[in-house]
Amino acid sequence: xxxxxxxxGNEAIAIAAIRCGCDxxxxxxxxxxxxxxxxxxxxxxxxxxxxxxxxAESEVASIxxxxxxxxxxxxxxxSSSSPGISLMCEGLSYLAGAExxxxxxxxxxxxxxxxxxxxxxxxxxxxxxxxxxxxYRLIVLAPSSVQEMYDCVDxxxxxxxxxxxxxxxxxxxxxxxxxxxxxxxxxxxxxTDAEIATLYGSWATTGKPANRKGNVITSLAMDSEVHxxxxxxxxxxYRQINEHEVRFEKVACDDAEHLIVAYGSCARICExxxxxxxxxxxxxxxxxxxxxxxxxSKAIDEMTAQLKDILAVEMSAGQMVEDVRLxxxxxxxxxxxxxxxxxxxxxxxxxxxxxxxxQ
Amino acid sequence: xxxxxxxxxxxxxxxxxxxxxLAYSGIMQDMEVTWMPSxxxxxxxxxxxxxxxxxxxxxxxPIVHQVDTAIILNQQSLDKFQDAVxxxxxxxxxxxxxxxxxxxxxxxxxxxxxxGEAARLGNAKAYNMIxxxxxxxxxxxxxxxxxxxxxxxxIPERHHHxxxxxxxxxxxxxxxxxxxxxxxx
Numbered sequence: 001x002x003x004x005x006x007x008x009g010n011e012a013i014a015i016a017a018i019r020c021g022c023d024x025x026x027x028x029x030x031x032x033x034x035x036x037x038x039x040x041x042x043x044x045x046x047x048x049x050x051x052x053x054x055x056a057e058s059e060v061a062s063i064x065x066x067x068x069x070x071x072x073x074x075x076x077x078x079s080s081s082s083p084g085i086s087l088m089c090e091g092l093s094y095l096a097g098a099e100x101x102x103x104x105x106x107x108x109x110x111x112x113x114x115x116x117x118x119x120x121x122x123x124x125x126x127x128x129x130x131x132x133x134x135x136y137r138l139i140v141l142a143p144s145s146v147q148e149m150y151d152c153v154d155x156x157x158x159x160x161x162x163x164x165x166x167x168x169x170x171x172x173x174x175x176x177x178x179x180x181x182x183x184x185x186x187x188x189x190x191x192t193d194a195e196i197a198t199l200y201g202s203w204a205t206t207g208k209p210a211n212r213k214g215n216v217i218t219s220l221a222m223d224s225e226v227h228x229x230x231x232x233x234x235x236x237x238y239r240q241i242n243e244h245e246v247r248f249e250k251v252a253c254d255d256a257e258h259l260i261v262a263y264g265s266c267a268r269i270c271e272x273x274x275x276x277x278x279x280x281x282x283x284x285x286x287x288x289x290x291x292x293x294x295x296x297s298k299a300i301d302e303m304t305a306q307l308k309d310i311l312a313v314e315m316s317a318g319q320m321v322e323d324v325r326l327x328x329x330x331x332x333x334x335x336x337x338x339x340x341x342x343x344x345x346x347x348x349x350x351x352x353x354x355x356x357x358x359q
Numbered sequence: 360x361x362x363x364x365x366x367x368x369x370x371x372x373x374x375x376x377x378x379x380x381l382a383y384s385g386i387m388q389d390m391e392v393t394w395m396p397s398x399x400x401x402x403x404x405x406x407x408x409x410x411x412x413x414x415x416x417x418x419x420x421p422i423v424h425q426v427d428t429a430i431i432l433n434q435q436s437l438d439k440f441q442d443a444v445x446x447x448x449x450x451x452x453x454x455x456x457x458x459x460x461x462x463x464x465x466x467x468x469x470x471x472x473x474x475g476e477a478a479r480l481g482n483a484k485a486y487n488m489i490x491x492x493x494x495x496x497x498x499x500x501x502x503x504x505x506x507x508x509x510x511x512x513x514i515p516e517r518h519h520h521x522x523x524x525x526x527x528x529x530x531x532x533x534x535x536x537x538x539x540x541x542x543x544x
Contacts, residue, residue: 004386005386006392006512174421177395177396179392180392181391265422268421269420272419275419347420348425
């Protein structure tokens with residue numbers, strides 16, 4: 001059996017990055033995710049795997065270092081928290097526009113502005129609807145345990161390279177700071193340029209051989225006809241992602257008449273709320289999106305026949321609830337419950353909100 | 360078996376590391392564990408607390424507001440968390456600096472003079488292990504052999520020579536714990 005160790009969510013991200021063959025990490029510290037860079041600096045992977053770990057001068061610099069590293073076909077990543085991610089949004093749009101694979105980790109804190117350092121989920125819109133400009137999407141994963149934090153790193157890189165698209169792990173202060181048991185997966189070594197080209201195509205700027213044209217990495221297309229074609233290509237890619245990469249988990253859904261939809265640490269609290277409500281005889285289940293983009297709209301829609309209503313629970317003023325409403329398209333009522341500004345809802349509060357809804 | 364525990368005291372008393380050792384001991388016993396600290400500005404010079412959950416089954420919420428056990432190491436934490444103990448639950452506290460002792464009538468209360476015992480051992484750093492020992496005497500949810508394994512995992516290797524001292528402190532805590540009030544539901 002693989003070794004099981006106790007790790008913080010943030011530490012798990014760092015250890016997973018080294019063990020899945022990440023080539024470079026470029027970042028600027030911010031609470032509540034600074035342990036990611038601290039752990040990487042402690043582990044000194046540049047002495048073992050050759051992975052680069054660099055504290056950039058700013059978030060803007062780190063996201064542009066990603067653009068450089070990803071252009072060369074390297075597995076590169078950064079991490080930050082809400083205000084830092086806002087600074088990176090221009091870069092994210094450029095990375096999406098240039099179809100560059102990379103991983104951005106957002107350990108979300110309370111906003112808007114400098115906000116608070118406590119956990120929040122108020123960056124949902126920014127992560128799944130844009131943040132930067134243009135018709136682009138990120139692949140967004142929302143882990144709800146430390147083991148998932150670990151596993152999402154390798155998965156993000158795989159999806160990012162498969163679709164040549166930036167991926168984001170949308171975590172929050174709770175998952176970043178808490179410790180749980182983690183099973184370390186088998187170590188993968190860093191890939192060579194040739195291996196990357198064999199696995200994912202030879203689009204990267206790794207030096208032009210005689211037998212092909214030079215690769216160009218750009219998000220600029222001055223000709224509107226060309227640019228529309230490129231945008232349509234992106235849309236087809238997003239359609240493929242929606243068709244093949246939706247991930248979610250259902251808890252106690254078989255006989256459920258009411259459904260809670262929640263992700264990340266909020267889903268853990270809601271799982272407890274489901275336990276408490278079931279003790280009182282309320283037939284409630286939990287659907288936990290693991291991918292926020294692509295969103296499990298179909299899975300939610302398929303449940304509407306058995307459900308009376310849905311409660312979306314999130315640490316925001318009501319963001320993901322809009323995607324739940326789009327998924328059910330008016331078939332059944334959808335309500336929202338949340339605490340904001342860095343307050344974490346209690347399972348008891350969720351049960352009360354659920355009962356309030358039922359009555 | 361599921362045990363939800365909050366450990367609360369001053370920053371520097373070893374609250375977080377005690378929780379970590381308890382969680383690691385649980386892993387050594389093949390249990391599911393979560394360790395959720397308070398973090399942020401309130402930790403600097405103020406109170407520190409950590410919620411630890413140990414369970415045979417998958418743990419839903421790492422954040423709990425009603426606990427089976429509260430381990431309380433200063434007055435502020437007693438004021439803040441004594442109401443968080445479930446009826447019939449356990450409240451373990453160090454009386455040092457406590458001017459207003461626990462008032463709950465519906466919980467079991469124990470005390471351990473851990474500050475005094477640490478002084479008698481001549482090692483202030485043994486404080487949290489004395490408290491851990493007191494807790495494990497009342498609720499032996501993890502075996503001593505697994506606590507020792509947990510200690511080895513939690514403590515950096517360069518400090519492994521301190522493990523016997525920590526074991527000794529745990530045993531001292533087990534001897535020093537005193538029941539104040541027993542309550543059965």
